[in-house]
Every structure is written in structure tokens, then in C-alpha cells.
Amino acid sequence: MNNPETIGLLILAGVFAVPVLLFVLRLLGGYVIVEEGRCVVFELFGTVRAVIQEPGLHLPWLIMGPLAVLVPVFGHKHVVDLRLDQTYLRSEPVNSEEGAPMGIGIWYEMIVSDPVAFLYKNTDPRGSLRANVSNATMRNLSNMKLDRMLCDRHEMSRTVRDEASQDSREWGYQVGSVYVRKVHFRDVGMIKQIEQKVVNRLRQVTAAIQQDGANRVNVIRSGAERQAAVDFAKAAAMRPRIV
Numbered sequence: 001m002n003n004p005e006t007i008g009l010l011i012l013a014g015v016f017a018v019p020v021l022l023f024v025l026r027l028l029g030g031y032v033i034v035e036e037g038r039c040v041v042f043e044l045f046g047t048v049r050a051v052i053q054e055p056g057l058h059l060p061w062l063i064m065g066p067l068a069v070l071v072p073v074f075g076h077k078h079v080v081d082l083r084l085d086q087t088y089l090r091s092e093p094v095n096s097e098e099g100a101p102m103g104i105g106i107w108y109e110m111i112v113s114d115p116v117a118f119l120y121k122n123t124d125p126r127g128s129l130r131a132n133v134s135n136a137t138m139r140n141l142s143n144m145k146l147d148r149m150l151c152d153r154h155e156m157s158r159t160v161r162d163e164a165s166q167d168s169r170e171w172g173y174q175v176g177s178v179y180v181r182k183v184h185f186r187d188v189g190m191i192k193q194i195e196q197k198v199v200n201r202l203r204q205v206t207a208a209i210q211q212d213g214a215n216r217v218n219v220i221r222s223g224a225e226r227q228a229a230v231d232f233a234k235a236a237a238m239r240p241r242i243v
């Protein structure tokens with residue numbers, strides 16, 4: 001036993017045997033490691049047997065008993081991401097009360113609040129939430145006055161969030177912050193017309209400023225010339241006396 005070669009072989013065998021043993025034990029459901037921000041759901045014969053949300057090392061045998069051995073063969077182990085996620089919807093089409101075709105970019109946060117409902121109540125909860133936010137945006141923000149649509153973004157964001165949160169709870173999703181980040185015109189012709197009006201208005205303002213400056217210069221110049229003429233006249237009247 002004191003032979004160095006034997007000790008080396010035992011250490012080498014342990015180095016390779018321990019990972020293999022742990023791998024086989026994990027496949028058989030002997031233990032499960034839950035990462036931070038994750039949740040593990042065990043399903044067996046169409047029934048949820050256990051839900052583990054606490055990070056760390058867990059022993060399913062202590063939670064489910066002998067059924068833990070059957071899960072790797074007849075059941076499923078689902079890993080659900082519980083971390084905060086974000087999505088940005090670009091240029092959702094709406095129309096203002098004046099009939100202007102507008103596009104709204106809306107950003108929202110979501111987090112899984114119920115892993116079981118997230119897995120089984122909707123086949124595509126993320127896509128459904130995206131469609132729900134899009135529909136809420138178009139339904140609630142259409143036919144608003146243009147000046148309100150361009151300025152009152154806080155109230156618009158709160159309105160969309162209140163409606164989108166109702167259905168998302170049933171799918172195991174919780175909607176976090178919702179914010180309207182961008183409001184813009186979608187019609188290219190209208191954009192060009194607005195740009196042309198702005199350019200024309202800038203030209204008018206520039207011309208008015210230039211004309212006002214020229215008028216002020218003329219007033220100052222005429223006043224200076226008049227004062228100079230008066231002074232020259234006084235000097236001409238005084239010259240004979242001096243001479």
C-alpha cells in the first residue's frame with residue numbers, strides 16, 4: 001500500500017471516477033444544482049412533482065421520494081430563467097386624432113413570476129406578451145391628439161402597462177417598467193413636407209432678422225449723419241468769428 005505507483009494509480013482513478021460518478025448520479029436524479037436566477041421544475045406523468053427556486057445544491061429524493069428515479073426516464077426537468085428580461089418594439093403603427101400616421105417605439109421589462117403557469121398555460125408566453133403589448137399600444141394610443149402623443153409619454157406608458165399586465169399574469173409573466181421611447185411620423189411624404197415647412201420658416205426668420213438688423217443699422221447711420229451735419233453746420237457758423 002506504501003508503493004508510490006499504487007498510490008498514484010488510486011489518485012488517478014479517483015480523479016476520473018469521481019466526475020463520472022457525479023455525472024451518473026445527476027442523470028439518475030440524485031442531485032440537482034439550481035443556479036442563481038433559475039428555477040427547476042420536475043414533471044412526471046403529466047404532473048408537476050416539484051418546483052425548486054432556491055439556488056444551491058438540492059436532493060430531489062428528499063423532495064419527491066422514489067419518484068425522483070423515474071423523472072430522468074419518464075418525466076422532464078425544465079429549467080426556467082427567472083432573470084429580468086427586456087424587449088423593444090420598434091415603430092408600432094398608430095394614427096393621431098388629426099389622421100397623421102405615427103410610429104411608436106415602446107420598451108418594456110418582464111420577469112417570470114409563476115414558473116408552472118409559464119410552462120403550461122401558454123405555448124409561447126414571450127411571443128404572446130409581445131403581441132399583447134403591441135395590441136395594447138395600438139388600441140390605447142390611437143386617435144390621440146398629436147401634441148399629446150408627442151409630449152405626454154408618461155401617461156401613455158402607464159396606460160399600456162396597465163392593460164398588458166392583466167393577461168400576462170395568467171401566463172406566469174409579470175410586466176415591469178413600460179416606457180414609450182420614440183414617437184415619429186411614418187409617412188415619408190409628410191416628413192418631407194414638415195422638413196420643407198421648417199426650412200421655409202427658418203428662411204423667413206433669418207430674412208426677418210437680417211432685415212431688422214439692416215433697419216437698425218440704417219437708423220443708427222441716419223442719426224449719426226444728422227448729428228454730424230448739425231455739428232458741421234455749427235462749426236461753419238463759428239468759423240468766420242474765429243477767423
